[in-house]
Ligand SMILES: NC(=O)C1=CN([C@@H]2O[C@H](COP(=O)(O)OP(=O)(O)OC[C@H]3O[C@@H](n4cnc5c(N)ncnc54)[C@H](OP(=O)(O)O)[C@@H]3O)[C@@H](O)[C@H]2O)C=CC1
């Protein structure tokens with residue numbers, strides 16, 4: 001298979017790196033210092049499961065050099081996805097498939113602005129990884145898993161073929177019965193902790209010690225559930241209990257990636273998380289005061305980091 005990994009950061013670097021160890025033809029789209037370092041020395045992945053070094057078949061920022069891909073894995077942030085979709089659309093063939101792995105529930109919709117719905121899959125991943133330095137990606141927590149499916153959940157031949165490739169690359173993959181439910185379960189977790197963590201600027205241990213903050217997190221989660229219900233997504237009250245069990249089991253020093261971006265003054269996924277809930281709630285005539293408060297309080301800082309990023 002010709003596989004293109006678009007964006008070689010925390011997740012693109014880990015999963016792209018594993019794929020580059022197989023016999024499949026692997027292309028990395030990277031830019032800046034990351035591109036230069038990988039072109040010169042390959043990619044090093046430091047992982048709690050064992051470090052490895054890989055050299056993809058092609059590393060470039062020029063899509064004109066890239067062979068028509070059978071599969072594109074999107075490794076950019078959710079707010080970079082629409083522009084990435086526009087870039088790759090011209091090189092896709094009729095049978096090319098595009099798999100987004102971003103957190104959030106509207107990533108396939110963003111892709112469909114430029115890519116035919118029939119070519120878009122849905123997915124997400126679990127691991128904690130980041131760019132340690134140019135050419136070096138560090139996976140430091142969770143056993144990496146990649147959950148993916150067709151948008152209509154059929155276990156198609158093309159899904160099975162991709163799954164076989166993931167197995168060859170020693171990537172633990174899951175094809176769920178209902179991808180939308182699984183995506184929303186992760187979204188419920190990440191959206192419940194990220195903005196509140198970014199606003200309070202302390203790790204989960206200190207957030208969960210405060211009964212006031214705990215109850216704010218509970219309200220955030222219940223509002224997300226009400227939006228999911230209005231959208232007829234199968235998210236349940238018991239999923240909230242599981243989220244709070246996970247929160248209480250987390251290492252006290254844990255922070256989510258969006259919280260870390262907010263705290264570092266970098267552009268974050270605020271818009272994809274609480275921003276999405278606020279907008280969907282408005283469309284469905286639902287009140288989400290806690291999500292609205294988190295979103296509006298963090299928005300000025302988000303706008304500032306965006307304007308600095310685009311300079
Ligand atoms: N990291 C993690 O542990 C996890 C992340 N996720 C989700 O995965 C998604 C990606 O996160 P993460 O891997 O941390 O993000 P990173 O910022 O580490 O990686 C994204 C990479 O894509 C690059 N990129 C963006 N646009 C382009 C472009 N046009 N051309 C070439 N390269 C480009 C970025 O470069 P540049 O820096 O120059 O913009 C960056 O290197 C997010 O939705 C996140 O929520 C989910 C689970 C875990």
Ligand SMILES: CC(C)(CO)C(=O)C(=O)O
Nearest residue numbers: 125126127128256257258
């Ligand atoms: C919570 C976690 C680490 C799970 O993969 C994640 O998705 C993130 O920090 O963005």
